Amino acid sequence: MSTQNLHVAVVGAGLMGADHVQRLARRTAGATVSAVVDIDQERAQAAADMASPARTFSSVEDLIKAGAAEAVVLATPGFLHEEALLQLIDAGIPVMCEKPLTPGPESSLRVVEAEVAAGQRLVQVGFMRRFDAGYRQLKNIIDAGTYGELLMLHHQHRNASVPETFTNEMVIHDSVVHEFDAVRFFSGEEISNVAVRTGRHTSKGTELVRDPQLVTIQTSSGLLATVEIFVNAKLGYQVLTQAVFEEGVVKIGESAGPTVIAESRTGSAIDQTYHTRFVEAYDEEIQQWVNSVATGVPVGPSAWDGYATAAVCGAGVSAQQSGEITSVDMAHKPALYA
Ligand SMILES: NC(=O)c1ccc[n+]([C@@H]2O[C@H](COP(=O)([O-])OP(=O)(O)OC[C@H]3O[C@@H](n4cnc5c(N)ncnc54)[C@H](O)[C@@H]3O)[C@@H](O)[C@H]2O)c1
Numbered sequence: 001m002s003t004q005n006l007h008v009a010v011v012g013a014g015l016m017g018a019d020h021v022q023r024l025a026r027r028t029a030g031a032t033v034s035a036v037v038d039i040d041q042e043r044a045q046a047a048a049d050m051a052s053p054a055r056t057f058s059s060v061e062d063l064i065k066a067g068a069a070e071a072v073v074l075a076t077p078g079f080l081h082e083e084a085l086l087q088l089i090d091a092g093i094p095v096m097c098e099k100p101l102t103p104g105p106e107s108s109l110r111v112v113e114a115e116v117a118a119g120q121r122l123v124q125v126g127f128m129r130r131f132d133a134g135y136r137q138l139k140n141i142i143d144a145g146t147y148g149e150l151l152m153l154h155h156q157h158r159n160a161s162v163p164e165t166f167t168n169e170m171v172i173h174d175s176v177v178h179e180f181d182a183v184r185f186f187s188g189e190e191i192s193n194v195a196v197r198t199g200r201h202t203s204k205g206t207e208l209v210r211d212p213q214l215v216t217i218q219t220s221s222g223l224l225a226t227v228e229i230f231v232n233a234k235l236g237y238q239v240l241t242q243a244v245f246e247e248g249v250v251k252i253g254e255s256a257g258p259t260v261i262a263e264s265r266t267g268s269a270i271d272q273t274y275h276t277r278f279v280e281a282y283d284e285e286i287q288q289w290v291n292s293v294a295t296g297v298p299v300g301p302s303a304w305d306g307y308a309t310a311a312v313c314g315a316g317v318s319a320q321q322s323g324e325i326t327s328v329d330m331a332h333k334p335a336l337y338a
């Protein structure tokens with residue numbers, strides 16, 4: 001494998017995939033987009049044109065047969081990830097898989113088992129918040145014990161809107177999956193139980209979602225975290241975290257650019273999408289992944305992290321339906337992820 005110019009194929013050229021094509025082509029050192037795969041060939045071609053002279057394919061199988069990629073960024077919808085991941089692991093090709101690893105614990109465990117059978121870590125999961133500067137600063141403060149022990153985490157996760165096809169289950173495995181990973185990242189612990197409550201809801205939302213929802217999470221040592229998830233919040237895109245310590249409170253995510261005092265107002269802009277809110281985090285995620293493929297030393301969230309969050313999502317969807325505090329069933333962690 002060339003260490004200077006990794007040939008990367010992007011599979012799925014939709015919103016996120018097209019973004020990754022541009023990122024790899026224009027802002028990532030040591031990588032070239034060698035191919036774009038999409039069942040929609042026009043989309044594949046449009047994305048490939050941004051990275052000319054990338055080839056196009058309509059399936060992962062054809063991509064592998066043509067030997068057209070040394071590594072893959074997988075950005076198809078989550079329910080399609082398992083099949084592609086199993087093919088790529090079988091071919092020994094490293095993958096940066098957009099979250100979720102898969103939408104359910106059973107399918108995610110099959111991916112983990114395939115990687116364990118292959119005997120090497122090939123999959124990184126796209127939990128880009130781990131690469132966000134604010135997340136990293138808070139993690140350092142927690143680990144250093146600067147303000148004493150971490151007692152509680154409060155998250156607010158607001159999307160301007162979601163498509164009409166977005167379901168209540170997707171609120172958990174597409175959106176809150178980020179906070180499940182964040183709580184594991186900040187605490188260094190697995191999540192033991194989860195509960196979901198709904199109350200007064202917006203009349204401005206989409207048909208299939210009861211919005212907003214309040215998710216409570218508890219880790220193995222008892223740390224509690226709350227998540228307000230509001231996917232049709234209209235105001236824009238906000239991801240905020242407040243960490244409560246024995247001797248202080250730390251907030252991250254609140255500033256989006258300069259504070260302007262003018263025209264009888266003071267304030268700052270609100271990001272409208274994750275594309276801008278997390279642009280530096282995505283850039284860092286992809287750059288570190290490319291570097292790690294070259295060195296052979298994985299650095300980002302693993303398939304185990306993808307599985308562990310999927311297990312919490314499974315409990316979260318049950319909790320959404322039952323209204324009960326629901327325990328998380330988790331498989332034994334293989335030594336590959338020690
Ligand atoms: N990390 C983040 O913040 C973030 C943000 C948005 C989306 N995502 C994730 O990225 C992934 C893609 O989301 P999106 O919003 O870009 O979706 P999208 O629907 O915009 O794009 C998906 C693309 O996959 C293509 N596709 C469908 N079936 C295919 C197949 N069998 N083979 C090849 N291509 C196929 C579609 O034609 C489409 O172009 C999802 O897993 C999603 O959860 C992550």
Ligand SMILES: O[C@H]1[C@H](O)[C@@H](O)[C@H](O)[C@@H](O)[C@H]1O
Nearest residue numbers: 099159174175176178231274
């Ligand atoms: O797929 C998106 C993406 O993961 C965003 O980061 C998250 O904020 C959205 O809620 C989700 O729908």
